[in-house]
Amino acid sequence: MSGASPTLRSVTDSAGAATSPAATGPGEVAPRRRPALSPSRAGDFKQCPLLYRFRAIDRLPELPSRAQIRGTLVHTVLERLYDLPAAQRAPEAARGLVRPVWAELCAELPELVEQLFEGPDDPELPRWLESADALLEVYFRMEDPRRLEPAARELLVETELASGLLLRGYVDRLDVAATGQVRVVDYKTGAAPREVAEVKALFQMKFYALALLQLRGVVPTQLRLLYLADGESLTYEPDEAELRRFERTLEAIWRAIREAGESGDFRPNRGRMCEWCSHKALCPAWGGTPPAYPGWPAEEDVATAALEHLAQ
Numbered sequence: 001m002s003g004a005s006p007t008l009r010s011v012t013d014s015a016g017a018a019t020s021p022a023a024t025g026p027g028e029v030a031p032r033r034r035p036a037l038s039p040s041r042a043g044d045f046k047q048c049p050l051l052y053r054f055r056a057i058d059r060l061p062e063l064p065s066r067a068q069i070r071g072t073l074v075h076t077v078l079e080r081l082y083d084l085p086a087a088q089r090a091p092e093a094a095r096g097l098v099r100p101v102w103a104e105l106c107a108e109l110p111e112l113v114e115q116l117f118e119g120p121d122d123p124e125l126p127r128w129l130e131s132a133d134a135l136l137e138v139y140f141r142m143e144d145p146r147r148l149e150p151a152a153r154e155l156l157v158e159t160e161l162a163s164g165l166l167l168r169g170y171v172d173r174l175d176v177a178a179t180g181q182v183r184v185v186d187y188k189t190g191a192a193p194r195e196v197a198e199v200k201a202l203f204q205m206k207f208y209a210l211a212l213l214q215l216r217g218v219v220p221t222q223l224r225l226l227y228l229a230d231g232e233s234l235t236y237e238p239d240e241a242e243l244r245r246f247e248r249t250l251e252a253i254w255r256a257i258r259e260a261g262e263s264g265d266f267r268p269n270r271g272r273m274c275e276w277c278s279h280k281a282l283c284p285a286w287g288g289t290p291p292a293y294p295g296w297p298a299e300e301d302v303a304t305a306a307l308e309h310l311a312q
């Protein structure tokens with residue numbers, strides 16, 4: 001793998017800078033596609049339709065948190081780790097990638113250090129980088145990367161369902177056994193799964209399983225979430241009937257999104273998650289006024305898919 005990975009591009013999007021320059025070369029125009037559903041955006045709509053609007057339609061900038069950027073950093077390090085020959089995939093090799101990947105992020109987004117820290121000399125910065133090392137240490141307790149040869153990393157999955165609904169998302173890692181059995185692996189760098197988080201994670205994994213079923217004609221044997229904060233994992237074995245039911249669920253969510261998109265009626269759903277919402281000041285549930293509804297987008301640039309990664 002090389003150059004700016006989807007994860008690095010996603011930071012640019014979420015930090016609010018223009019999407020296209022980061023996703024393409026200078027002067028190039030990002031390719032554009034018709035709007036698609038991703039696990040994150042479906043989750044946004046289920047949580048709060050107005051949050052969906054702010055993120056997917058208004059594309060309001062959001063400042064990433066330190067935890068999100070650490071997630072991006074660790075995902076990128078794990079992706080690059082598998083570029084090395086198997087025998088070299090040791091913990092020290094992973095730790096050795098952390099600072100160079102951070103330097104790349106900073107080079108792409110010089111404002112990141114100023115936004116998240118009090119400049120490059122902030123005494124919290126080395127401690128924060130060490131917290132990324134700690135997540136990688138946990139990873140090595142969960143898996144031995146010397147024994148794995150992923151079929152794909154940071155895989156963009158995009159497929160159209162029979163109904164015409166376009167699904168789009170990124171799979172952290174895809175393992176394919178000699179028998180043809182497929183395993184989807186997702187790294188989580190936040191807290192361990194609990195209640196709502198677990199439901200959200202399973203939704204995301206079913207989404208990928210359905211997309212892969214569409215694309216490859218096989219039901220993934222296993223969906224595996226690795227929680228690097230505490231070394232817990234969640235394994236799920238889907239079956240086709242369940243994934244077909246899930247397909248109907250996604251279509252129902254998309255219909256609801258399109259109806260709201262036509263009318264512009266995206267209702268706020270005030271709740272516990274508002275505490276983490278970047279758009280509270282514009283939210284009528286908190287006394288704010290949203291910007292004028294810009295209308296349903298005819299198309300979106302493909303870098304939007306990369307943006308989803310941060311929110312997962």
Ligand code: SF4
Binds near residue numbers: 270277280
């Ligand atoms: S503050 Fe709460 S209700 Fe308002 S948009 Fe954000 S998540 Fe939705």
